[in-house]
Amino acid sequence: MDASFKKLLDISKELALLGYAQGVLGWDEQVNMPATGAPARAEAGAYLAQKAHEILASPQVGELLEKLSGWEKAKAPDSFEGASIRRMRRNYDKAVKIPAELVAEMSRASSEGFQTWLAARQEKSFRIFAPKLQRLVELQRQAAQALGYEKEPYDALLDLFEEGMKAALVEGVFQKLEAGLMPLVQAVAQHLERVDDRFLRGSFSEEDQWKLNLEALDFIGFDRERGRLDRSAHPFTSGFYPGDVRLTTRFGDTLTSALFSTLHEGGHGLYEQGLPAEWWGTPVGEASSLGMHESQSRLWENVVGRSRPFWERFRARVTHYFPELEERSVEDFYRAVNRVEMSLIRVEADELTYNLHIFLRFRLERQMINGQLEVKDLPEVWNQAVKETWGRAPTHDGEGVLQDVHWSGTSMGYFPSYTFGNIYSLQLVETARREEEVARGMEAGDFQPLGKWMREQIHKRAGLYSGMELLEKVTGRGPDPQPYLAYLRTKYQEIYGF
Amino acid sequence: MDASFKKLLDISKELALLGYAQGVLGWDEQVNMPATGAPARAEAGAYLAQKAHEILASPQVGELLEKLSGWEKAKAPDSFEGASIRRMRRNYDKAVKIPAELVAEMSRASSEGFQTWLAARQEKSFRIFAPKLQRLVELQRQAAQALGYEKEPYDALLDLFEEGMKAALVEGVFQKLEAGLMPLVQAVAQHLERVDDRFLRGSFSEEDQWKLNLEALDFIGFDRERGRLDRSAHPFTSGFYPGDVRLTTRFGDTLTSALFSTLHEGGHGLYEQGLPAEWWGTPVGEASSLGMHESQSRLWENVVGRSRPFWERFRARVTHYFPELEERSVEDFYRAVNRVEMSLIRVEADELTYNLHIFLRFRLERQMINGQLEVKDLPEVWNQAVKETWGRAPTHDGEGVLQDVHWSGTSMGYFPSYTFGNIYSLQLVETARREEEVARGMEAGDFQPLGKWMREQIHKRAGLYSGMELLEKVTGRGPDPQPYLAYLRTKYQEIYGF
Numbered sequence: 001m002d003a004s005f006k007k008l009l010d011i012s013k014e015l016a017l018l019g020y021a022q023g024v025l026g027w028d029e030q031v032n033m034p035a036t037g038a039p040a041r042a043e044a045g046a047y048l049a050q051k052a053h054e055i056l057a058s059p060q061v062g063e064l065l066e067k068l069s070g071w072e073k074a075k076a077p078d079s080f081e082g083a084s085i086r087r088m089r090r091n092y093d094k095a096v097k098i099p100a101e102l103v104a105e106m107s108r109a110s111s112e113g114f115q116t117w118l119a120a121r122q123e124k125s126f127r128i129f130a131p132k133l134q135r136l137v138e139l140q141r142q143a144a145q146a147l148g149y150e151k152e153p154y155d156a157l158l159d160l161f162e163e164g165m166k167a168a169l170v171e172g173v174f175q176k177l178e179a180g181l182m183p184l185v186q187a188v189a190q191h192l193e194r195v196d197d198r199f200l201r202g203s204f205s206e207e208d209q210w211k212l213n214l215e216a217l218d219f220i221g222f223d224r225e226r227g228r229l230d231r232s233a234h235p236f237t238s239g240f241y242p243g244d245v246r247l248t249t250r251f252g253d254t255l256t257s258a259l260f261s262t263l264h265e266g267g268h269g270l271y272e273q274g275l276p277a278e279w280w281g282t283p284v285g286e287a288s289s290l291g292m293h294e295s296q297s298r299l300w301e302n303v304v305g306r307s308r309p310f311w312e313r314f315r316a317r318v319t320h321y322f323p324e325l326e327e328r329s330v331e332d333f334y335r336a337v338n339r340v341e342m343s344l345i346r347v348e349a350d351e352l353t354y355n356l357h358i359f360l361r362f363r364l365e366r367q368m369i370n371g372q373l374e375v376k377d378l379p380e381v382w383n384q385a386v387k388e389t390w391g392r393a394p395t396h397d398g399e400g401v402l403q404d405v406h407w408s409g410t411s412m413g414y415f416p417s418y419t420f421g422n423i424y425s426l427q428l429v430e431t432a433r434r435e436e437e438v439a440r441g442m443e444a445g446d447f448q449p450l451g452k453w454m455r456e457q458i459h460k461r462a463g464l465y466s467g468m469e470l471l472e473k474v475t476g477r478g479p480d481p482q483p484y485l486a487y488l489r490t491k492y493q494e495i496y497g498f
Numbered sequence: 499m500d501a502s503f504k505k506l507l508d509i510s511k512e513l514a515l516l517g518y519a520q521g522v523l524g525w526d527e528q529v530n531m532p533a534t535g536a537p538a539r540a541e542a543g544a545y546l547a548q549k550a551h552e553i554l555a556s557p558q559v560g561e562l563l564e565k566l567s568g569w570e571k572a573k574a575p576d577s578f579e580g581a582s583i584r585r586m587r588r589n590y591d592k593a594v595k596i597p598a599e600l601v602a603e604m605s606r607a608s609s610e611g612f613q614t615w616l617a618a619r620q621e622k623s624f625r626i627f628a629p630k631l632q633r634l635v636e637l638q639r640q641a642a643q644a645l646g647y648e649k650e651p652y653d654a655l656l657d658l659f660e661e662g663m664k665a666a667l668v669e670g671v672f673q674k675l676e677a678g679l680m681p682l683v684q685a686v687a688q689h690l691e692r693v694d695d696r697f698l699r700g701s702f703s704e705e706d707q708w709k710l711n712l713e714a715l716d717f718i719g720f721d722r723e724r725g726r727l728d729r730s731a732h733p734f735t736s737g738f739y740p741g742d743v744r745l746t747t748r749f750g751d752t753l754t755s756a757l758f759s760t761l762h763e764g765g766h767g768l769y770e771q772g773l774p775a776e777w778w779g780t781p782v783g784e785a786s787s788l789g790m791h792e793s794q795s796r797l798w799e800n801v802v803g804r805s806r807p808f809w810e811r812f813r814a815r816v817t818h819y820f821p822e823l824e825e826r827s828v829e830d831f832y833r834a835v836n837r838v839e840m841s842l843i844r845v846e847a848d849e850l851t852y853n854l855h856i857f858l859r860f861r862l863e864r865q866m867i868n869g870q871l872e873v874k875d876l877p878e879v880w881n882q883a884v885k886e887t888w889g890r891a892p893t894h895d896g897e898g899v900l901q902d903v904h905w906s907g908t909s910m911g912y913f914p915s916y917t918f919g920n921i922y923s924l925q926l927v928e929t930a931r932r933e934e935e936v937a938r939g940m941e942a943g944d945f946q947p948l949g950k951w952m953r954e955q956i957h958k959r960a961g962l963y964s965g966m967e968l969l970e971k972v973t974g975r976g977p978d979p980q981p982y983l984a985y986l987r988t989k990y991q992e993i994y995g996f
Contacts, residue, residue: 017545020538021519028522036724037742040518040778047515226534244535280538 001071008064009282016281018052020240027238027246031230057095065089083464087283098146106139110409117408124398126379134375137368140412154369157413162291163466167366170416174359177481187498188340194496197336199328200254208321213262215317220300221451222266226273235261239272241280256337260301267300274459289467294421302351303429308334309445338495342390344399352492358419360385365412426484427475499569506562507780514779516550518738525736525744529728555593563587581962585781595644604637608907615906622896624877632873635866638910652867655911660789661964665864668914672857675979685996686838692994695834697826698752706819711760713815718798719949720764724771733759737770739778754835758799765798772957787965792919800849801927806832807943836993840888842897850990856917858883863910924982925973
């Protein structure tokens with residue numbers, strides 16, 4: 001048994017090495033590669049992915065898993081062995097259930113979908129994109145059938161991104177969150193003029209912003225000796241290895257736009273740096289789930305980065321680089337970075353209304369996958385729903401149904417992770433604050449104890465548990481929107497004074 | 499046959515994709531990677547190399563080559579098919595002749611050798627490095643035996659870097675070159691004070707130097723839309739794909755130190771950008787040889803970059819960024835960048851004395867590999883030879899036998915490529931100048947016709963021929979140091995006035 005397990009770990013390492021190479025290629029593509037390098041990059045990426053799929057889906061893996069299924073040593077669910085086998089089994093099952101032709105077809109449809117989506121968004125015309133989306137929905141429905149599900153096809157896709165998640169659970173949690181959020185949103189909407197962030201708009205040297213962003217990473221404990229920050233069109237994090245974590249950011253319209261991108265990616269980066277290096281390449285060497293990953297980025301971007309104690313500490317660093325803001329108080333900064341705008345664009349949304357965007361996308365993609373909504377009807381349903389919630393409809397598809405990249409590929413089932421990240425983050429903070437040092441630190445703008453707690457409770461456990469299991473183990477319960485709601489209520493009532 | 503050839507091309511593509519991933523990983527390692535990322539990078543690199551070796555040395559490749567050996571279509575030596583099969587055969591033979599254990603042993607010894615060399619150089623003590631070098635020489639002797647040779651073991655290693663090259667040929671060419679060079683060197687040595695480059699030393703903004711370097715790349719025709727320039731500790735070029743060519747440079751003690759590094763790598767880069775994209779991934783998709791590659795870098799660094807017409811054009815760009823040099827004439831620049839220093843350090847050597855360093859290294863490594871020189875005697879022999887040629891011995895091993903990285907790995911046989919690059923470059927220029935447009939352009943500081951000629955005659959032919967075959971095809975003869983000698987004689991007689 002020990003020998004079989006060792007063999008399984010060897011295969012896992014091989015998969016990790018192929019994934020590692022893909023990761024470096026992908027990072028370089030977005031950060032450094034000239035556009036004319038694309039043909040070779042696409043071929044190399046596809047080749048490495050295909051090799052990894054061949055290895056993962058090989059009969060040998062199935063036989064090893066079969067053999068190891070009765071292994072006494074693996075029975076303890078918390079054991080490295082048990083968790084490794086369980087995670088490998090999960091990956092193997094998914095790899096063998098989806099036929100190779102379907103994988104290839106999905107890959108092709110994604111490439112075409114992305115290109116067509118770019119063109120359609122440019123033209124602000126959903127009609128251009130509709131046939132490709134139609135095809136992508138069909139393929140994802142086929143994938144759902146192949147993967148299997150108990151209640152509804154969409155569950156099979158959800159599970160790809162958050163193990164054990166079900167649409168009914170998502171809807172239940174979202175309804176609770178929505179019920180609490182909407183009165184808040186409506187109250188804030190009456191007083192939008194009470195918060196002003198115009199002083200953050202204007203021209204700020206990117207060189208100085210860059211230095212400020214590096215300081216922000218140092219401040220939250222991201223180790224820049226074991227990683228780096230670069231620029232890219234769309235910010236992202238690549239954890240090649242705990243000692244080599246790459247973050248990217250981009251500059252935007254306001255002084256804090258890059259800062260919050262950086263804090264967000266920095267949160268992802270802390271998770272990646274906190275994974276145990278000795279587990280690297282094993283099935284449990286990765287983060288527990290996407291939702292849990294998002295909890296860490298949201299934590300540092302919002303719960304920390306948009307808190308008053310953070311600005312009590314960090315204001316001086318901003319005015320150091322931008323002395324023209326010297327007259328602005330901590331309160332000015334705190335209020336400005338929490339300004340609610342009711343944007344129709346998800347990626348520009350504030351903390352309060354962000355989740356409304358997710359509710360909408362989750363419900364529509366669930367209906368499409370379950371066969372209850374036809375692609376051709378999508379823009380109308382989208383616009384209607386936006387009008388009901390935001391009080392105004394998009395003026396064109398570019399600021400409506402075409403705004404997000406996700407549906408141009410095969411990522412249906414992914415959107416809920418964002419909101420679960422928010423929910424998890426506050427459940428974790430609520431638990432962490434039971435430790436006096438953490439609570440006192442957070443009040444005083446010292447977030448080191450909080451970071452240390454996350455490292456011990458979340459990062460170090462890597463993939464020993466699924467995201468929801470880990471949440472339950474650490475907080476004592478499953479996804480619960482109440483701490484998050486309470487946090488938003490307190491924060492926005494105070495800022496907007498109602 | 500067509501099907502077998504197609505299969506061979508598929509295998510070649512697979513090898514190219516693995517090599518491509520290794521290339522990107524290697525580039526990133528030197529340009530971006532934090533040191534703490536090294537463990538994963540080393541594992542991934544070794545894994546990809548091992549996979550490539552397995553594929554190349556597989557019986558299937560041997561069978562395909564066997565089958566294709568009688569193919570009529572491949573008989574024309576200039577044909578794509580014939581050249582592909584020949585090149586694949588060469589790579590396959592080398593891969594199968596060296597046993598896997600020896601490959602692994604050489605890889606391990608190289609890693610250890612490099613680390614020990616770093617420490618030894620730090621301590622300026624050859625004794626620290628000697629046991630590792632001893633081992634590396636033994637392993638390379640074993641490799642030479644495995645590869646086979648007619649006259650002497652060193653020939654087998656030479657052939658790894660320059661197909662068909664023999665030690666006797668190298669020695670013959672070097673003797674001719676040396677005989678012509680030494681009187682020149684001695685004459686210049688009498689008048690070293692006649693050239694002054696002190697105005698190039700001092701403090702020059704790296705930001706402005708960077709812009710100047712980018713302009714230099716544009717000037718020589720390197721397409722920065724299909725490549726990029728970065729910084730690294732040791733300048734190098736990686737041609738991932740003709741549309742994605744990466745150069746690096748580094749800043750040094752003089753204003754022109756980075757500039758000449760950039761021009762050198764730019765020359766390599768022009769070769770890589772000029773390879774036909776449609777041949778990428780085929781056995782002939784790469785440059786013809788290392789020596790030919792070096793001919794292109796030396797061409798742009800020295801023959802162009804250290805020419806008077808270049809400075810007639812480029813001086814204004816330098817003074818644009820560094821107006822403090824406005825008083826310096828074209829002549830001042832031209833003379834300064836051609837200053838002879840008789841440095842004991844190869845990488846700091848001027849154009850005139852550079853080759854003396856190569857003669858020394860070639861002769862010593864040839865003797866070591868052929869069993870005529872013992873490692874323990876190396877420093878004494880080195881120092882003695884240096885004293886005879888340079889008139890003074892190194893004051894310690896750090897500026898003597900430990901100065902170069904090459905012997906810390908398994909690169910014996912590589913050094914001659916540098917001098918052959920110099921020799922080839924002038925043979926090519928001599929031929930190119932028979933076209934009036936090229937000659938007129940070179941006089942007028944317009945190097946576009948020269949670049950175009952190299953693209954047509956050298957770059958576009960990629961690996962259709964070996965380096966020496968291509969040289970003969972284009973210039974009508976094999977390696978001949980006379981054009982290079984004539985060039986040096988004219989240049990240095992004029993500059994140093996003797």
